[in-house]
Amino acid sequence: MNKILQSALLLFAIIGLSSCNSSQQEGSDSTDTVVVEHKLGKTTVNSHPKNIVVFDMGALETLDELGVPVVGIPKDHVPDHLSKYKTNTEVADAGSLLEPNFEKINAMQPDLILISERQVKNYEELSKIAPTIYVGVDPKDYMNSFEKNVLLIGQLVNKEAEAKEKVDATKAKLADAQAKLAGNDKKALVIMHNNGRFSANGKGSRFGFIFTEMGLKPAQDDLEVATHGQKISNEFIAEINPDYLFVVDRNAVVSGQPVNKSEIENKLIQQTNAYKNGKIIYLDPQIWYLSGGGLTSTNRMIDDILAAASN
Numbered sequence: 001m002n003k004i005l006q007s008a009l010l011l012f013a014i015i016g017l018s019s020c021n022s023s024q025q026e027g028s029d030s031t032d033t034v035v036v037e038h039k040l041g042k043t044t045v046n047s048h049p050k051n052i053v054v055f056d057m058g059a060l061e062t063l064d065e066l067g068v069p070v071v072g073i074p075k076d077h078v079p080d081h082l083s084k085y086k087t088n089t090e091v092a093d094a095g096s097l098l099e100p101n102f103e104k105i106n107a108m109q110p111d112l113i114l115i116s117e118r119q120v121k122n123y124e125e126l127s128k129i130a131p132t133i134y135v136g137v138d139p140k141d142y143m144n145s146f147e148k149n150v151l152l153i154g155q156l157v158n159k160e161a162e163a164k165e166k167v168d169a170t171k172a173k174l175a176d177a178q179a180k181l182a183g184n185d186k187k188a189l190v191i192m193h194n195n196g197r198f199s200a201n202g203k204g205s206r207f208g209f210i211f212t213e214m215g216l217k218p219a220q221d222d223l224e225v226a227t228h229g230q231k232i233s234n235e236f237i238a239e240i241n242p243d244y245l246f247v248v249d250r251n252a253v254v255s256g257q258p259v260n261k262s263e264i265e266n267k268l269i270q271q272t273n274a275y276k277n278g279k280i281i282y283l284d285p286q287i288w289y290l291s292g293g294g295l296t297s298t299n300r301m302i303d304d305i306l307a308a309a310s311n
Contacts, residue, residue, distance in 0.1 A: 038134040038135070043131045044131060053070065053110040055113070055118070062295050064082065064085075064296070116136030147167050173299065184309055186243035187242055192250055198232050207248060210246065214309075219241070281304075
């Protein structure tokens with residue numbers, strides 16, 4: 001009788017321990033979250049999300065380099081270097097960069113949505129579907145925000161070591177480029193072309209990386225910092241007379257119609273040192289306008305400016 005009782009007690013103990021462990025494990029899973037503080041607020045995210053919808057192309061670059069799949073992206077304007085996501089039938093179309101398709105996104109059952117500046121107005125609505133985090137790069141503090149975003153993404157997808165390795169390599173590459181350009185005292189102007197009009201972009205702007213990170217000197221210090229820059233004329237460019245004239249053609253990616261160089265290199269522009277010395281540089285708008293802030297684009301941006309200004 002005692003043996004039967006002992007066996008019964010042992011069985012109950014095993015069952016009780018198993019139940020306790022199961023409960024602890026379930027509790028661990030349910031509380032395995034991280035609170036992320038970002039530009040738009042604080043968001044609680046389940047660790048290691050599986051279904052990720054991405055609206056920021058820089059974040060998509062980072063996930064791509066880390067080998068992490070996504071379930072949805074806006075397929076209206078995908079940079080050429082990420083075109084495989086546009087044609088991949090396993091990646092759903094989440095709408096456009098400016099107008100997310102909430103119904104389609106909801107059907108994807110995401111556990112994480114990554115956005116940037118173009119989707120700010122949709123933050124509240126997207127947050128109702130899944131935890132939504134702003135991961136846009138800060139143009140006034142590019143490298144610090146770049147590092148923070150890449151490491152955050154790495155942490156969330158359990159690839160933190162790989163993300164840190166790639167960030168460190170990018171920082172080392174930038175430091176090397178800065179050293180090579182340190183003695184360069186030539187002045188640069190960055191302009192964006194949009195439907196026949198020009199806007200200039202200086203420090204703190206979306207293209208301010210050229211000045212704040214690469215160290216080139218601006219041809220004009222007091223340019224207005226705005227989303228699309230300060231409107232300027234051909235006369236303004238000729239008067240400023242930059243040694244380097246960097247051109248970002250917005251039309252090429254928005255409407256698919258690249259500007260004819262003759263529209264930019266007119267008689268007034270031909271008076272500049274940039275034209276005379278063959279230093280009008282047409283930057284890839286796929287990298288500089290659609291992307292930016294990710295591992296791929298940041299490395300290419302370093303390459304672009306180093307190649308243009310080191311000879």
